[in-house]
Amino acid sequence: MPSNIPIVENIMNANDRLAQENRGRIDAAGVFSINLMASPGAGKTSIIEQTLARLVDKLRIAVVDGDIATSLDADRAAAAGARASIQINTGGECHLDAVMLRGALEQLDLTKFDLLIVENVGNLVCPAEFRLGTHKSVLIASVPEGDDKPYKYPGMYRGVEALIINKIDLLPYVNFKMDYFRRGVEALNAGVHTFPVSCRTGEGLAQWIDWLMGNVGHPG
């Protein structure tokens, strides 16, 4: 005899529950944590290097790096002064999820850190769907990617608390209409903290560092 069972359960529930556990663990240690997302080549690792260069004397920083393969990014973070740098190789998965971050957190004594930076896999689609349990999600857009990305990847642009626009030193050389880009961002995520920067010239990075510093010590 057939019958219908009503369920109405969010498909991401299992991941979201684990993300909450991760958050509990991070909160208990008093660490401020960010989830850095971007397409490949937007400058995630460069932003981390520049951030470390400005903060290693002030903060104890751990970096967790997600990549499909290699430990190149974790090695760069370690070389730039991260006190701990853990590589997660996702083995083909296009994103980090809460289970993977939990595995990395188990390797860290979180009480020894002030700031946890999680570098997600380079991808503008999948990471948006998987919460990790970090306090803030940060998206790095970059000028050469084009100004249409908010319109093409609304799921990613609407789910973040801060937006870095990297490689602004290239604005004179590419056809990137900042107004058009910002209009899309505004409709999807009004009032999001936005930081136009260049990792090459250092322009704008001070504001990004100020925002980070303003959050450390008052997570959540």
Added chain:
Amino acid sequence: MHELPVTQSILEISLRHAQQAGAKRITDLYLLIGQLSYVVDDSVQFYWDMIAKGTIAEGATLHFQRVPVEFLCLDCDRRYPVDGENLACPRCGSTRVKVASGDEFRLESIDVETGDAADLNLVEK
């Protein structure tokens, strides 16, 4: 590319509810997926056929109901469909908007066979 973990999650949820209801077999699953969720229906069904093998959900059919994206203007209360580049409110031009629909990602219900008429009182429509 992330359809495998999504499919695993759907299987876990449906098996749990079927078990609670004492079902012998799951025949159909009804999913509500907003257009803001990047999931490819065919890929989910493909993974489903692999990972549901050997469970009471083997061979079940997945039904996808897609929900179009609509924004609600916070300035003039207009609710409007969103397609491509036109994100701002078509009536007043405001970009103070919120997503009214399109971010659903839920398993709504499942059809099951209980095999035992006595079990049906609780779950029958």
